[in-house]
Amino acid sequence: AQSVTQLGSHVSVSEGALVLLRCNYSSSVPPYLFWYVQYPNQGLQLLLKYTTGATLVKGINGFEAEFKKSETSFHLTKPSAHMSDAAEYFCAVSVSMDSNYQLIWGAGTKLIIKP
C-alpha cells in the first residue's frame, strides 16, 4: 500500500534560518512526488515536483527538494526562511497502477516563521 508521512504537524523556524520539512513515502511502484503549499484562505499551489531525471528539483520561492530513493524521502528545504513562507505544506505521491491513478497525501506541516 502507498503512504506518505510528513514528520511534524508544526515546524517553527526563525526568519533567515534554514527550512526543512520532511516527507517519507512508501510505494510499490516508482512514484511521482510533489510538494504543495497552501496560504491562508487560498487553494493549493504546486511548489515543485519530481517525475524523472535529476533528483534535486527546484521550485518556486526558493524552495527545493531532493528525491532519495534509498531513503524513500523527498524533503523540502529553503536556505533562508522569509515571513511570507508561513503556510501549510503538503507532500503528495502519485502512482499509476493498471491505468488507475492514485494521489496520496501527507497530513501537512504548518510552517511558522518567528521574527
Next chain:
Amino acid sequence: NAGVMQNPRHLVRRRGQEARLRCSPMKGHSHVYWYRQLPEEGLKFMVYLQKENIIDESGMPKERFSAEFPKEGPSILRIQQVVRGDSAAYFCASSSGDSQNEKLFFGSGTQLSVL
C-alpha cells in the same frame, strides 16, 4: 466522522457524453475546491466554491465545464461533451473556512477515462 467523499471512484465515458463528478465535503465544511491532475503533472486548481456561490473559477475551462455547490447536497463538477483530453483524476477538497486554522482535506479522487 467521514472524510471528504468523492464518487464515483472511476468513471468511463465515451466522447461527447456528459460526466458528473460528486463531492461531499467533510461535516461542517462549507468550502469546496476542485482540482484536476493529469499524469506526470501536479494538481491544477479549477474552482473554489462556498455554499451556493462560486468564489474563484479562474482555473475552469471556459467551455463545457461547470461546477455547483448547492445549499443541500454534494458539490458537482460537470463536464459536457467530454473529449479524450478530459481524461484525468479529479480531486475535491474541503475546508471549514476558518481563516485562523485553515486546512484542506482531500477526497480520494475520481478517475475519469474518456474512450
